Amino acid sequence: MADLQVLMVASECAPFVKTGGLADVVGALPAALKSQKITAEVMLPAYPPLYPLLAKGKVVATFDDLPGGAGRLVRVKAKGINLLLLDAPQLYDRAGGLYGDTAGVDWPDNALRFGALAKAAALVAMGAIKNYAPDVLHAHDWQAALAPVYLKMAGAAQPATVTTIHNIAFQGRFEAKTMAQLGLDADWFHPEGLEYHGDLSFLKGGLVYSDRITTVSPTYAREILTPEFGMGLQGVLAARAGDLTGLLNGIDTAAWDPNKDTALVRPYDVRSLKRKGENRAEIAKRFGLDPANKAPLFCVISRLTEQKGLDALLAALPHLVASGAQLAVLGSGAPDLEQGFQAAATVYPGQVGTYIGYDEPLSHLLQGGADAILIPSRFEPCGLTQLYGLHYGTLPVVARTGGLADTVIDANPAALAAGVATGFVMNAVTPQEICHTIDRVIAAYGDRKIWQTMQKSAMRHPVGWESSAAAYAALYQSLVS
Numbered sequence: 001m002a003d004l005q006v007l008m009v010a011s012e013c014a015p016f017v018k019t020g021g022l023a024d025v026v027g028a029l030p031a032a033l034k035s036q037k038i039t040a041e042v043m044l045p046a047y048p049p050l051y052p053l054l055a056k057g058k059v060v061a062t063f064d065d066l067p068g069g070a071g072r073l074v075r076v077k078a079k080g081i082n083l084l085l086l087d088a089p090q091l092y093d094r095a096g097g098l099y100g101d102t103a104g105v106d107w108p109d110n111a112l113r114f115g116a117l118a119k120a121a122a123l124v125a126m127g128a129i130k131n132y133a134p135d136v137l138h139a140h141d142w143q144a145a146l147a148p149v150y151l152k153m154a155g156a157a158q159p160a161t162v163t164t165i166h167n168i169a170f171q172g173r174f175e176a177k178t179m180a181q182l183g184l185d186a187d188w189f190h191p192e193g194l195e196y197h198g199d200l201s202f203l204k205g206g207l208v209y210s211d212r213i214t215t216v217s218p219t220y221a222r223e224i225l226t227p228e229f230g231m232g233l234q235g236v237l238a239a240r241a242g243d244l245t246g247l248l249n250g251i252d253t254a255a256w257d258p259n260k261d262t263a264l265v266r267p268y269d270v271r272s273l274k275r276k277g278e279n280r281a282e283i284a285k286r287f288g289l290d291p292a293n294k295a296p297l298f299c300v301i302s303r304l305t306e307q308k309g310l311d312a313l314l315a316a317l318p319h320l321v322a323s324g325a326q327l328a329v330l331g332s333g334a335p336d337l338e339q340g341f342q343a344a345a346t347v348y349p350g351q352v353g354t355y356i357g358y359d360e361p362l363s364h365l366l367q368g369g370a371d372a373i374l375i376p377s378r379f380e381p382c383g384l385t386q387l388y389g390l391h392y393g394t395l396p397v398v399a400r401t402g403g404l405a406d407t408v409i410d411a412n413p414a415a416l417a418a419g420v421a422t423g424f425v426m427n428a429v430t431p432q433e434i435c436h437t438i439d440r441v442i443a444a445y446g447d448r449k450i451w452q453t454m455q456k457s458a459m460r461h462p463v464g465w466e467s468s469a470a471a472y473a474a475l476y477q478s479l480v481s
C-alpha cells in the first residue's frame, strides 16, 4: 500500500527556522511518521535563511493572487525533510524575526503573510502541484489555521483536515476589515464562524472548520476547556470536545543524544554520568560561575515571558543563592526579566550567570552540564526543555501544568521508594513554592544514591516520538478510512 500523504503547514521548522517548540515538533514529526508509512511534506514561508535551499529546489506551483500578491512554491528535500517553500519576497524577504522586526514589534502585515501561507496550502491540497494529492492537511498553530477554512470555503470535501494547537495564547487576531484583504467570504464572519469579539481570529477558524483538533499533551487538552487556560476559546473548544485530543510531543533523539552531542565538551550516557562534571566546568567558564561549587547547578533555557513564571523565580533567587546553589540562565524576551536576571548575575557573582540571547549549542551544553532545569511555567502546552532534561539526566523542576505534569514524576516518598521519580513537581507558581521545591532538590542532591537513581530513571523515560507518531498515524487513518 502506498504511504499516506500528509501536507503539514507551519510557520517554523527546525533546524531551518526556529523560535520555539513548534519548530522542534514540525522538524521531528515527519521522520517519526515515516516509520508509520506516512509521508509528510512541510510547507513553510521562504524566509531569508531558507534562500540557499530555494536555489537548490524546483518550482512546483505558482500563484497569482494570494493575499499580499503572487508567490511560487519550491520543493526541496533538506535534512531528510520534504519542504515546500512559499517564495513571496514581498511578504517574507526582510531582516528581523519570523513574526516581527528586530525590536520584536509584529510585522504590520502578518495577516497577509500567514493568510498567504494558508491560502497556498489550501490550493496545494486541492491539486495545485501536479501528481500530488495529500490525504490530510495538517495545520499547526494560528499561522496555518486558515488553511482548512480556505479549503471549506472553496467547497472542497477533500482532503481531511487537522489543526494542532501548540499554544492557545497565540491566536492570530486581526481587525474585521482584514477579511476582505484575505479574500474571505464576509458571510463567514459571525460568532459561530471566524468572528471573535468583533475581530477575525485565525486560530478560531481552524478550530471551527477542521475535521479534528489536537493539542500537545493530554493535560493541556483538558485545561484549555476551562476559562483559566482557554484564553477565551474554551467555549469554541467545548463545542468540539469530541474531536479534540492531546498527543504528547516527543523529541528528536538524534539531535538530542547526550552520547553524541557535539555541543558538549564531554558526551556521556547513563553509565558515565560522572562526565557531566566536565560539561559543568565548561558552563562555569562560560557563565562566570565558581568552578569549585559543589551544590547543584540549576539552569533555565527559555523565552523570558510571563508564561514561564520566571518572575517568581527571580523572587526566589535570594533563597536559591543562600542555599549555596548555582543558576545559569539562557534566554531572551521581556526587558524587565532580561534586566532582572542580568542584575542577579551582578549581585551574586560566581553563583548566578546570565546569557541574554538565543544560542542553540549553548542550550545543549546547559542540558549536558547542569544538574537540574527549572521550568516554573504558569501554563505549558507540552514543553520540550523538560524532555531534553530527562534525556540528559538533568532533572526537571517543573510546575504541575500541561505537558510538564504529564512527563515528570515527582520525587515524593512513594515514587522514590518505587524508584520511578524523575524530577520535582511544584503545585503552584509562587516564590514560596519555588523555594520549598529548591530545598527538596538540594536534599535529594545530597543523597548520591537517590540522585543517581533519579537520573537513571529520567534517562530511561521514553521521550522519543514512537508512541505519539503512532497516535498521529491512527488519527490520520481514522480520517481517510
Ligand code: ADP
Pocket: 019, 020, 021, 022, 024, 301, 302, 303, 330, 331, 332, 357, 358, 359, 360, 363, 382, 383, 384, 385, 386
Ligand atoms: P516554547 O515553545 O513555549 O518556547 P518549549 O519548551 O516547547 O517552549 O520549546 C522551547 C524550545 O526553544 C526548546 O527547544 C528550547 O531548548 C529552545 N530555547 C528556548 N530559549 C532558548 C535560547 N535562549 N537559546 C536556545 N534555545 C532556546
